[in-house]
Structures are given as C-alpha cells and as structure tokens.
Amino acid sequence: MSEFNLLDPFQFLTIPLGDWVESILNYLVQNFREFFRAIRWPIDQVLEFSEAILQSIPPLIGIILSSLLGWQLAGKKMGVFCAITLFSLGLIGVWSESMTTLSLVLTSLFFCVVFGVPLGILSARSDRVERIVRPLLDAMQTLPAFVYLVPVVMLFGIGNVPGVLVTIIFALPPLVRLTNLGIRQVPEDKIEAARAFGCTPKQMLMKVQLPLAMPTIMAGVNQTLMLSLSMVVIASMISVGGLGQMVLRGIGRLDMGLATVGGAGLVLLAIFLDRLTQAMGERSDTSNTLHWYETGPVGFFVRGYRSMQTR
Amino acid sequence: MTDSTNILSIRNVYKVFGDQPDTAMQMLRNGESKDQIFDKTGQTVGVFDASFTVKKGEIFVIMGLSGSGKSTMVRLLNRLIEPTAGTIELNGKDITALGDADLLDVRRKEMSMVFQSFALMPHMSVMENAAFGLEISGIERHERERRALEALEQVGLGEHGSSFPHQLSGGMQQRVGLARALANDPTILLMDEAFSALDPLIRYEMQGELIRLQKEQERTIIFISHDLDEAIRIGDRIAIMEGGRIIQVGTPKEIMSNPADEYVETFFKGVDVSKFLKAGDIACKESGCTIRINGAVQPFDPANSQFGYLLDGQDKLQGIVPLNEVDASDSVDALLSRQVKQHQSIYSDDMIKDVIKKVANASYPVPVIARNGRFCGVISKDLLLQTMSHS
Ligand SMILES: Nc1ncnc2c1ncn2[C@@H]1O[C@H](COP(=O)(O)OP(=O)(O)OP(=O)(O)O)[C@@H](O)[C@H]1O
Ligand SMILES: [Mg+2]
Numbered sequence: 001m002s003e004f005n006l007l008d009p010f011q012f013l014t015i016p017l018g019d020w021v022e023s024i025l026n027y028l029v030q031n032f033r034e035f036f037r038a039i040r041w042p043i044d045q046v047l048e049f050s051e052a053i054l055q056s057i058p059p060l061i062g063i064i065l066s067s068l069l070g071w072q073l074a075g076k077k078m079g080v081f082c083a084i085t086l087f088s089l090g091l092i093g094v095w096s097e098s099m100t101t102l103s104l105v106l107t108s109l110f111f112c113v114v115f116g117v118p119l120g121i122l123s124a125r126s127d128r129v130e131r132i133v134r135p136l137l138d139a140m141q142t143l144p145a146f147v148y149l150v151p152v153v154m155l156f157g158i159g160n161v162p163g164v165l166v167t168i169i170f171a172l173p174p175l176v177r178l179t180n181l182g183i184r185q186v187p188e189d190k191i192e193a194a195r196a197f198g199c200t201p202k203q204m205l206m207k208v209q210l211p212l213a214m215p216t217i218m219a220g221v222n223q224t225l226m227l228s229l230s231m232v233v234i235a236s237m238i239s240v241g242g243l244g245q246m247v248l249r250g251i252g253r254l255d256m257g258l259a260t261v262g263g264a265g266l267v268l269l270a271i272f273l274d275r276l277t278q279a280m281g282e283r284s285d286t287s288n289t290l291h292w293y294e295t296g297p298v299g300f301f302v303r304g305y306r307s308m309q310t311r
Numbered sequence: 312m313t314d315s316t317n318i319l320s321i322r323n324v325y326k327v328f329g330d331q332p333d334t335a336m337q338m339l340r341n342g343e344s345k346d347q348i349f350d351k352t353g354q355t356v357g358v359f360d361a362s363f364t365v366k367k368g369e370i371f372v373i374m375g376l377s378g379s380g381k382s383t384m385v386r387l388l389n390r391l392i393e394p395t396a397g398t399i400e401l402n403g404k405d406i407t408a409l410g411d412a413d414l415l416d417v418r419r420k421e422m423s424m425v426f427q428s429f430a431l432m433p434h435m436s437v438m439e440n441a442a443f444g445l446e447i448s449g450i451e452r453h454e455r456e457r458r459a460l461e462a463l464e465q466v467g468l469g470e471h472g473s474s475f476p477h478q479l480s481g482g483m484q485q486r487v488g489l490a491r492a493l494a495n496d497p498t499i500l501l502m503d504e505a506f507s508a509l510d511p512l513i514r515y516e517m518q519g520e521l522i523r524l525q526k527e528q529e530r531t532i533i534f535i536s537h538d539l540d541e542a543i544r545i546g547d548r549i550a551i552m553e554g555g556r557i558i559q560v561g562t563p564k565e566i567m568s569n570p571a572d573e574y575v576e577t578f579f580k581g582v583d584v585s586k587f588l589k590a591g592d593i594a595c596k597e598s599g600c601t602i603r604i605n606g607a608v609q610p611f612d613p614a615n616s617q618f619g620y621l622l623d624g625q626d627k628l629q630g631i632v633p634l635n636e637v638d639a640s641d642s643v644d645a646l647l648s649r650q651v652k653q654h655q656s657i658y659s660d661d662m663i664k665d666v667i668k669k670v671a672n673a674s675y676p677v678p679v680i681a682r683n684g685r686f687c688g689v690i691s692k693d694l695l696l697q698t699m700s701h702s
Contacts, residue, residue, distance in 0.1 A: 187430075189426060189428045189430040190430055190432060192391060192426070192430065193424070193426055193430035193431075193432075194443075194447075195391055195418075196389060196391055196418060196422075196423070196424040196501075197418060197419065197423065197424075197443060197444040197447050197491075197495070198415040198416070198417075198418035198419035198444070198447055198448065199447050200415065203447055207446070207447070208432065211432075211434045212432075212433070212434060214434075
C-alpha cells in the first residue's frame with residue numbers, strides 16, 4: 001500500500017455510493033414488495049382498459065371516429081388530415097402495434113395529468129413548493145433514462161407497466177412546468193377583479209386561473225405526449241410492446257425494413273397526436289366565439305335538428 | 312342626496328407597504344415623514360391617517376395626482392389591500408375586523424368594483440361576465456342570467472350578451488364592467504379611474520350615463536379620478552389626496568371658495584366654474600323687483616330694476632312685466648296683461664354652463680325656479696359675467 005498522499009486523498013477517501021444504492025435497492029425489493037405491487041395495480045388497470053378498447057375497435061371505425069374528432073376540434077381540414085395519417089398507419093401494416101403504443105402513451109398521459117396538473121397548481125400557489133419541485137423536475141428531465149431503467153426493473157420487473165412508469169418519469173416535467181407557468185401568467189387585474197367580487201381560492205382556481213391558463217396547460221399536454229412517444233422506444237428495452245419494439249428488433253437484427261416501418265409508424269402517430277392536441281389548445285384559446293356544439297359534426301347535427309324543429 | 316346618513320366612515324386609516332409595517336407605524340407616530348421612513352427602512356407609506364365619511368346616495372370622488380394613493384385608498388375599503396391601522400365602518404359594522412367569510416359576503420353583496428383596465432374575463436361571454444359576481448355568490452343560472460341581462464340593459468348592451476369582450480370597443484367593454492358591478496346590486500360601487508382609459512367623447516358619455524344611473528338607483532358611488540373636470544362634473548363631494556394624505560373633503564363649491572392649502576388652490580386654478588355651479592347657487596333676489604299679486608297687488612319698490620316678477624301666494628312666478636310700463640296703482644289683471652310674452656326661466660339645479668345662452672338671449676334677467684316651482688331669484692347678464700370671470 002502506498003503512503004497517504006494529501007494531493008490525491010481519494011485513494012483512501014471514497015464514499016461507496018454505488019454499494020449503498022445497491023443495498024438500498026435490495027432492501028426495498030425484499031421488504032416492500034406489497035408496496036410496489038400496489039403501485040403497479042392502477043397503472044395496470046388503466047393500461048389494460050385502454051389497450052382493450054383501442055385493440056377492439058376495427059381500424060375503419062377507428063379512423064372514422066378520430067377524423068370526426070379532428071373535425072370537431074379544428075374543422076374539416078383537420079378531419080381529413082386525421083383520416084390520412086391513420087389510414088397510412090394501417091397501410092404500412094402497423095395498426096395493431098400503433099394501438100398498443102397509443103394505449104401506452106395515453107396511459108402515461110393520464111397519470112401525468114392526474115399528478116402533473118395538481119403539482120403545477122401547487123407550485124404556482126407557493127414559491128416554496130416551486131423551489132422544491134423545480135430541481136426534482138430538472139433531475140427527471142436530465143437523468144439519462146438508462147439510469148432509472150435498471151432500478152425500475154429491479155423493483156417492478158419488466159413489461160408494459162414499468163414501461164409506463166419510466167415514461168411518466170420522463171414526460172411529467174413539462175406539464176408541471178407549463179401548468180405552473182400558465183397559472184402564474186394569469187393577468188393580475190383579472191385576479192384582482194375576481195377577488196373583488198368575492199371569489200374563494202377554489203372559485204378563483206376553477207373559474208379564473210385554470211380557464212385562463214388552459215392554452216398553456218394544453219401546450220404542456222402536447223409536450224408530454226411527444227416525450228412519451230419518444231420514451232416508448234427506449235422503454236421497449238424492458239420489453240414494452242408496440243412500435244418501439246419493432247424498431248428495437250429491427251436494429252437488433254439489422255433489419256432496416258422493420259426498423260423503418262416502426263419508425264415511420266411512430267412519426268405518423270406523433271404527427272397525429274401533435275396536431276390534435278395543438279388544435280385542442282387553440283380551442284381553449286380565448287378568441288373562440290362559437291360554442292363547441294355549434295361547430296364541426298356536432299354542430300352539423302344540431303343545426304339539422306333545429307331546422308327540423310322549426311319546420 | 313336624499314338621505315344624509317353616513318354609510319361609510321373611515322377613521323385614521325394607514326397603509327404601509329413593506330415587511331416592517333410596525334417599525335414604520337412607530338416612526339410615523341414619532342412624527343417622521345414619509346420620505347424619512349422610506350430612506351431609513353424602505354417601507355412605503357401608501358395611505359397616511361385618512362379619515363372621512365361617505366354619505367348614503369352620493370357620488371364621492373377621490374382625486375389626486377398619480378401616486379397619491381387613490382387606488383390604495385379604495386382597495387382598503389373592500390380589503391383587497393389590508394389596512395395597517397385604523398377602522399373602516401360600513402353601516403356601523405367594522406370591516407377591518409371581519410373574518411374571511413364575512414369579508415367575502417361584503418364583497419359579494421355590499422361593494423362591487425369597476426376597474427380602469429376593465430378586467431373582464433376573456434373566456435366568458437358578455438352575459439357570463441355580467442353574471443360573474445352572481446355566479447360567485449352561488450345564485451342559480453336562470454336567476455343570475457335574468458339579473459345580468461337587466462344590468463346589461465341598464466348600460467345599453469342588452470343585445471350583446473352572446474358576444475365576447477374582445478369583440479367590443481373599449482367603451483362597450485367598460486359598460487360590461489359596469490354591468491357586472493351593477494348586477495350584484497351592491498350598496499356601494501367602487502370605481503377606480505373607471506373611465507380613464509376611454510377617449511374623451513366616450514368618457515363624457517359614460518359620465519352622463521353614470522349620473523343617470525345614480526339618479527335612478529340612488530346608489531352610493533366612490534369614484535377615483537385624476538381628472539378635475541370629471542370630478543367636478545359627477546362628484547357631489549370631492550376628497551383631495553396628496554402623498555397618501557387626504558387634504559380636503561368638500562363639495563366642489565366649498566373647495567373652490569375655500570381651498571385648504573396652496574396645493575389645492577393650484578389644483579383648482581383655471582377651473583371653469585360654470586361646470587359645477589348651478590343656477591340656484593348664483594341666483595340673486597336683489598337685482599329683480601318682486602311683485603306679490605296674491606288677491607291684490609302688494610306695494611313694491613321699482614327702484615334700480617327694469618323688470619318686475621309677479622309672484623302668487625305660494626311664491627310661484629306668474630309673469631314678468633317691464634316696470635316702465637306699469638305703476639303701483641294697476642290692478643292684477645292690468646299687470647298680467649302687460650307681461651313679457653312667453654318668458655324664459657331656468658331651473659335652480661341647471662348647470663351655469665347650460666344656461667349661458669338663455670341668459671344671453673333674453674332681454675330681461677332670467678328668473679330661476681326651484682323644481683317645486685318656487686321663485687329663487689334672477690340671473691342677469693352682469694351677474695353671469697361676474698361669476699364666469701371669478702377664476
Ligand atoms: N403593492 C405595493 N407595494 C409597494 N408600494 C406600493 C404598492 N402599491 C402601491 N404602492 C405605492 O403606494 C403609493 C400610492 O399608489 P397608488 O397606486 O395608490 O397611487 P394612485 O393614486 O392610484 O396613482 P395612479 O393615479 O397612478 O393610479 C405609490 O407610491 C406606490 O408606489
Ligand atoms: Mg391608481
């Protein structure tokens with residue numbers, strides 16, 4: 001053994017961080033199995049439910065329904081656009097994989113909204129909460145996914161549920177940030193007016209802050225969806241199914257055809273979701289003068305019904 | 312002012328902005344000035360020892376230059392800003408001592424506010440905006456829409472319920488702001504420079520509207536303004552603020568004729584008196600010769616007058632006669648037959664500026680009559696010119 005050297009003290013002075021983490025993980029796995037199973041449960045339920053629905057809808061019906069939705073949200077052009085993207089998904093033969101990926105993405109979106117929006121509201125209300133939450137979000141966004149992929153597998157095993165979990169970790173931050181930002185950006189004079197008319201804090205939130213922050217929150221939803229989609233590929237390493245799996249297998253077998261098809265499917269899905277959520281964001285913007293039931297296919301039927309009545 | 316009971320009394324109210332209000336209050340008590348306190352502790356004194364009362368049914372204007380603490384003062388009234396010291400009593404109830412629930416109740420039922428920036432909710436239609444206060448109070452949909460529509464009709468926007476604020480002009484938006492405040496049917500209306508963002512013509516129109524609404528509903532209005540003409544036009548009484556202090560409170564006439572200090576005097580310099588003096592304020596009994604004709608013609612003195620004003624037993628004006636054509640021995644009928652044909656008259660609450668033309672065109676001093684018909688005096692051309700040259 002060499003002498004203790006003051007210039008390089010780290011030969012003797014080291015913290016066994018890696019060992020600690022490992023032993024903590026082992027401890028957790030052995031003693032908190034029930035707890036992790038409890039976390040799995042709700043994710044499992046939502047995932048199974050959404051996958052069952054999406055897989056059971058025949059492709060043509062799915063295309064029609066989603067283009068109607070697009071029409072309702074952003075006009076006829078959007079409806080046609082939705083139909084074309086989804087139709088192409090079917091044409092390149094990845095309809096079923098797309099639906100699996102979509103259900104994964106929607107499930108993670110669901111949990112991101114359930115946790116992210118309230119967290120954003122809390123951090124908009126209190127600077128202290130924001131100070132605590134912000135570095136956490138930074139960590140979630142910058143930590144390479146591979147770092148938490150391993151512990152998540154140790155704690156939850158492999159498959160779609162841990163896949164959704166890592167996706168949530170990766171996709172949550174923008175929603176929290178943008179919810180926080182949107183609420184903080186509500187003009188001071190509107191807040192003051194609401195207070196002057198006797199709003200309770202809850203009324204302030206529901207009737208003034210959230211509606212006025214909605215376009216920004218929708219931008220957060222859009223970001224969360226995009227990040228979820230990109231995470232789905234990485235998550236396929238822990239045997240998550242869908243389009244990501246195709247890409248991974250294609251790369252593994254050097255099958256460029258398979259990888260490209262999977263990639264193209266992901267891109268089409270991304271475009272579809274991006275445009276749709278963007279349209280939703282614009283709808284929630286303030287310059288809308290028609291009620292939702294006066295536009296799109298619903299408006300079409302409502303008008304038809306009204307003219308039948310007047311006749 | 313039909314009722315002169317006080318609805319609001321503000322006593323020794325202070326507001327210190329900053330994190331050490333107690334230190335600042337102590338320094339104020341020791342007689343240190345606002346500036347000294349700001350230099351030593353960084354605390355801003357927004358309102359300094361304000362005391363005044365507002366009477367039921369009056370338009371009370373708070374006036375002052377920018378930064379004098381007007382906005383702070385009104386926001387203390389509904390506690391959008393918490394006072395540091397002092398009491399504010401609304402109908403005898405101390406607002407500064409209210410708990411959260413009672414305070415919300417005051418804001419919902421007693422005081423509504425209209426803002427300089429309109430502060431309408433962009434995501435709500437005009438109707439929903441007007442019904443906002445009622446919605447917050449938990450009034451059910453049908454009822455609140457009925458009341459909101461009523462309020463919108465009062466401000467002339469009954470047709471625009473389904474529009475959105477960004478589709479309306481500034482003047483129309485502020486009408487919505489006014490309707491939103493009126494829909495709550497508040498005891499007191501607080502208006503913070505409500506018309507300052509509007510162009511002069513629309514502003515003038517809105518002032519007229521406000522005066523009309525106040526006459527119809529006899530609501531108490533506290534109006535903030537930095538525009539003296541506006542203050543004089545709509546204000547029954549005016550409070551003048553400078554550097555957080557209330558320097559003087561009074562009717563425009565009182566302040567004008569007896570300014571508290573030089574600041575107020577310079578403020579009022581160049582004001583057009585014809586805009587706030589009423590005919591009744593300057594009508595003069597001496598310059599016209601009154602002739603009583605109850606039953607028989609009573610003795611009268613025609614010296615220094617050219618016209619005689621015939622009054623019956625109830626002091627009601629019956630006619631005007633040129634004194635050089637009559638004498639004391641004429642009968643009532645003879646007098647009446649010589650009267651000036653279709654003479655002009657002025658109501659005592661007409662503004663001077665509105666009667667200038669009448670006085671200028673008449674060949675005789677124009678009689679001023681109270682709303683109940685009693686003769687108050689006359690305004691001659693000389694008197695009018697003297698009044699106008701006062702400032
Ligand atoms: N929240 C605050 N924090 C610190 N100082 C404040 C705050 N609000 C107002 N002040 C100070 O209080 C003083 C009075 O402000 P206020 O807004 O009441 O004036 P104002 O008479 O309404 O002026 P304006 O005509 O420009 O609206 C100003 O010196 C201002 O800087
Ligand atoms: Mg102000």
